Amino acid sequence: MTQPLSPMEIFKLLNKSNCRQCGEATCMAFAAAVFRGEKSLRDCPYLDEQTVSKYSQEDESASLPESQEEQEKLVQQLKSEISSLDLSEVAERVSGELSNHSLKIYMLGKPVYVFGNGELYSDIHLNPWVVLPLLHHLLYGTGAQPIGKWISFREIQGGMSWNGLFQQRSTKPLKKVLDNYSELFEDVLTIFKGQRVDSQFGADIGVVLYPLPKVPVLFNYRKSEEEFESSLHIFFDKTVDSNISIQAAFSLCTGLVRMFEQIALRHGGHKEAHKRC
DSSP: OOOOSSHHHHHHHSOOOOOOTTSSSSHHHHHHHHHHTSSOGGGOTTSOHHHHHHTOOOOTTOOOOOSHHHHHHHHHHHHHHHTTSOHHHHHHHTTOEEETTEEEEEETTEEEEEETTSOEEESSOOOHHHHHHHHHHHHHOOOOOOOSOEEEGGGSTTHHHHHHHHIIIIIHHHHHHHHHOTTHHHHHHHHHOOEEEOOOTTOSEEEEEEEETTEEEEEEEEOOBTTBOOEEEEEEETTGGGTSOHHHHHHHHHHHHHHHHHHHHHHHHHHHHHHHO
C-alpha cells in the first residue's frame, strides 16, 4: 500500500480550493492534519475513491484481540510470564515498591498490587485494555525515565501502521466526549491526580496523566470557535517505546478513553440532574 511521505505530498493530491468542507481553514492545513492522522483523505469531498484507497493510511495488519475471550487469553499468558520474574528487580526497574510479597505501583495516581502469580488488585476498575499494557510494562519495560519531550502516536516506533486505527479508537471518541462534556478533564484531574500544564501546540487545555509509572500521556484540547471545529492531540514522552510496545500504547489509550467515557456518563449525568433540580 502506497503512502504519502510528507504533508506536501498529500497537499499535491488536493485541488487547492480551500473550500473548508473538511473542517480545516486551508488545503495545506488539511494535508498536515491527514499527515498527523487527525483527518482522513476521505474527509476531502473532491478526492476520488481510487486516490483515497491508494494513499490510505490504514493498515490491515494492525490488530489486537477484540473479543473478551481473546483478551482474557492474552492476559493470562502475560500473567504466567510475570510469575517467572523477580519482583524486586521489577520494582527497581519500574519505580515500584515491594510490600507484603507483592509489587505496588501507581497507575493514574492509584496503587495497584501485583502478586507473584501475576494476579492484580486495585481499588480502581482495570479493564483488559489497561491491564495488557501494564503487564507488558512490567515484563519488557527498560525503566527509561521520561525526558519531557513529547511526540505523537505516529512518531512512536511502528506508529505509522497503527495511527489510523489509533485516531478512530482513541482520539476521535475522546474528542467527542470532550465536546459534549467540557468538564471531563476537571474530573480526571481530581480522580486520577493528573497535572494541568501550560497549553501547548495551540491548545486551550493541557493535561498530563501517568497511566503507567514511566509512561506519561499528554492530552491537548482546543475548543471549537466560529467555523473551526474542536481538536484533540494525544502525545507521549519520547521514551515511550523503551517502556511499552506500540500495541501496548494503542491498548493503553483505548482503555483510558473507555474509562473517560464512563466518567463522563456518571459524573456528567449527575451534574445535569443536579442542574435540573
